[in-house]
Amino acid sequence: MKKRSFSLGGLTKGPNFGWNMFLVIVLIAEFIIFGMKNSKFLRVSLLLNASNDFLPICFISIFVTFVMITGGIDIQAGSIVGLTSIVIGILWQELGLNVWVAVVLAVIVAGCCGALSGFFVAYCRVQAMVVTLGGSFLYSGLALLVASLSSTEMYKGLSIESESFRAFTKTKLFGVIPLQIILFLVMLLIAYILLHRSKYGRKIYLVGVNPSAAEYSGVNSRAVIMSTYILSGIAAGITGVFMTSQFSNTALPSHGSTLTMSIITACVLGGTLSTGGKGSVIGTALAAIIIGLVRFGMPLCFNINKQYLDIPIGLLLVVVVVGRAVASNPAVIAKVGKLRKKDAAGAR
Amino acid sequence: MKKLFKAREMTAFLFLVALFLVVGVINPDFLRGGENIAACFNGAIVYILVAVGMAFTILIGEIDVSVGSNLGLVAAVVGTMMQNGESWIKAFLFGLIIGIIVGLINGWGVAVMKIPSLIFTLGTNGVLRGMMFLMVGTKQVTDVPVAFKNLSSKSVVGPLTVFFCCTVVLVAVIQLLMSRTKRGRYFIAVGDNAGGADLVGIPATRTKVLAYVICGILAAVAGILFCSRAGQVTSLSGNGYEMKAVAACVLGGISLSGGLGSVVGAAVGAIIMSSISYLLVFMKLSSYYDNVITGIVLLIIVVLDALMQHRSAVNNRHARLVARTATAGVEKGGGEQ
């Protein structure tokens, strides 16, 4: 048996490995800096509770990564979250459905929203940016419309009085680990297997790298592209369920409306190439957690108002993309190459 | 075929007219006196300016999603300065300088560093939005001088306001510069085919940076007008304008792949965008329909456009291939049958 050099899907080796290591280092640095500033930051229960704030970003960005690997983009996921939330509320309150039936139906609606946009992108060849822009108007508008069907005033939201539904986000495994963290890990695992271990995931990459060559390899690139939007729609739907339950069982059309920027930031910071063909679930998840910890740690440790958090996150995004552009500049590579040569010569 | 270019913004214009007529048929009050139509126009100025600026970045084949925060930041700065009794001129200049700096940064990142524009401007968007929070905080800028506020409702031509008339003149001038001057054509050329632009000596990088600077300046002007119209600035002012501006450009017939469309189209698209909510009132529909209608209209337009473009591309290709075989077909096909 000869040496086998195949990688474990970018986890242990491969092109994403270096970047993922960098993200891990940033993550550790966050713990050290925030922890030194304020030891409360390191309290497990606090940290786990804070996860509520940023898990939505993690959930969605993992699957938006799929979309971005095919060369597309998804800026509608946020509005699908709101739509899902309100659909659950209406189904429960106005139609009197069992809350879990409502949840399943709402997630199906979310998948259909993704499918519609995906269809336009894949089969009508419209740019993903415009389609999902239109989608974000359409789905957020639908959420408002659907909400107006109810007798309750909208700003109050539809409150869902179901203990089992409330328990969904209040249950803690072993008394510490919130159920949604488990849910997140399960989704992460599913996404990891889909993207890095399955034949489907390979097709996603191939379509993103060179759609034409993928067609010549017999890959139905349009179906693959459309499927990624369905997945991100479903992920947004699940997030909608989760946020509805979390915010004291209240269905609101505005849930998720502010997520877009964080989602895209997480994907890009996670190493996803916005032109497609590159990206990893692990990278995006790490980046989403990094962003989440900034959101949690900055106010806690540096008394920074939550609203200013756009600055560090925006800066992070700009610094990362500029840094990467500099690093991939041929002139810089040549210089580094020469330096290395000199070093090697000097060492000799 | 020759008319196609013109047809793109014409379609948008006809759509706007049709929209007004339909509402007029449903509710004749709307068309009576013309005040309502004027109100649609007057209400659109901020959108028009932002959309025209956005049009520059889209025409060169890029995008700028930081315009909303740029607008908000300028509005906040100008508002605060006026509130503190600084001179108007100083405040305006300060606002414009912010716009130029933002434009230069975006242009540098996109054109020089070659970073995908959506990603880079998303980043600057975050930074600008955060800076705006720093400026305004949880408080609001409310004490904008009354004289400045009143300026926005001052009408000159019939019910049309000073601001609207100035905006129209500005858009007309930009349109003329774009279509009549050599350098004006550069923007479209760069977006149409950046590699080709390089070969005929068009400075693609400089043109792109310039487009972002223009976009930044127009967003700043929009911010100043916003401040006057709204009379107050909160930390959320300007949020979401970037998406509406993109939608306006698309509605106005600008292709998101660049090189196709005009600033007039963007302006018309902006009027459509901002009128929809006003029109809903006359159609006795709840304002909840606003986003739904915008989304549906946007999707229909882009999908139809993409389908038509794809069709014509395929047909062109097939026609060319058939032309290659045509001679053989005539010579031999004729002989055999």
Next chain:
Amino acid sequence: MGTNETAGKAVPLLSVRSIYKSFGLNAVLKGIDLDIMPGEVLALIGGNGAGKSTLMKIIMGIYTHDSGELSINGQAVAMNRTSDALAQGIYMVPQEPLLFPNMTVEENIVIGFDKSKAELHKELVDTMAEIGWNLDLGRKANSLSIAEQQLVEILRGILRHARLLILDEPTSALTFDEVKSLFKVVNDLREKGIGIIYITHRLAEVFDISTHVAIMRDGTITIQGPVANFTREDLVKGLLPPDAEEGAHKEAIAAKPVDYSTQPVLELQDFSGYGFDHISLKVWPGEILGVAGVVGAGRTEMATTIFGMDKVLGGKVLLKGQDITGQKTRQVIAAGLNYVPEDRHLNGLFKICDVSANTTSASLFGGTLGKFLLDRRQEYDITERYVQNFRTKVTGHDQLTGSLSGGNQQKIVIGRSLATEPGIVILDEPTRGIDAAARGDVYSIIHQLREQGVSVLLISSDMEEIVELADRAVTMYQGRINAEFQKEEINQDNLMAAAFGIVGEGAKEA
């Protein structure tokens, strides 16, 4: 051909002296010296990666050179920007015309000038009348054929009073008639005293059109001088590496004869589509059928239509007796036919993917690589098999294919098509743009396939290739098969004549 370089002692229009250029650690140009006089057509030949386009980009000011000197009319100049080159009267017509698709012809030509529109319009109309061209100036560029687009590009150059025109593989996308009219234009321009650098891959064109020739290989110029001083063989020698053991791959083809009594593997019956018409042909097991013809004859369109990429307009495709007409690509692959595309960069390679992902990309259907999860052991084995068999030079299975040489990339794409275990593969220009050694390797792969009983439909514009490999050959001309040759009738003259529409007595008409 005009040898009117009476001004032999005159100052060269453009003179290039010991130009060096590296990208990163990769030296692309290693000391180039080149002169071009007014009224000269200099044919510049060289394989992909020889550095031709880098040199041209330096002349155009798109790249700057590391060292060396450019001079125009005897004066040293610095070309830092494209506008510098344009100001010096140099204009390049790129291989793929770079027009602005949404602008009209006129807008395309006059953009970038300082003069007034009316002035330019008059000048343009006059110029066109002078050369006798007729082009609707109001048409949009995206409705032009490639040849018309090239005319627009050339007009751009003339209007700029270009004294030196660079034509980068102008005939690569042209039909035969269009090539003829292009040659006429080139001759007209030459007579006006304009210098022309004519980059080409086709040796035949050199003798048709140029007065001088220069051959580039691996960043240096190996042969340079008036065309009359060279024969075809000289040029070929200049293209080959000095130590190339020519004919190493020409080992005795102790081929077992094809059994024509069995059922054909592939049969086209009156097959029609966009770009080709009423094609009927048969390929038998273990046979190499050459399909010769010029670019644009409809060969690639025929192949891609069989492969499910475009609409079938009529007729039938039978694969081992099974009707696969109009099926989807993956069904065609599953049925046992695979296709290696002509343009490997556009339709073949996944450049930022590794060797194994590239090799197995067509095997993702069926159970070969697992049902749902990717069977990495299988993937490794398949990749290793083709890397070994084809002697592909890779550092490992995780090397990105974008960093490989053209020949190794081609081997990987061929390996991919064979990994689906087809009964027949269509190879479309399998040796275009790869070096001599890799060409030999590809030839032995083809022989190997034949041994294993896999049929090959070999599409090639390189007549030598068909002579060397094919058991039988057909030629396509303007979308039709116009001649068929048995093994003993295949020779370059027959093929070339038929490819250009002249069917001699030696060949029976199809």
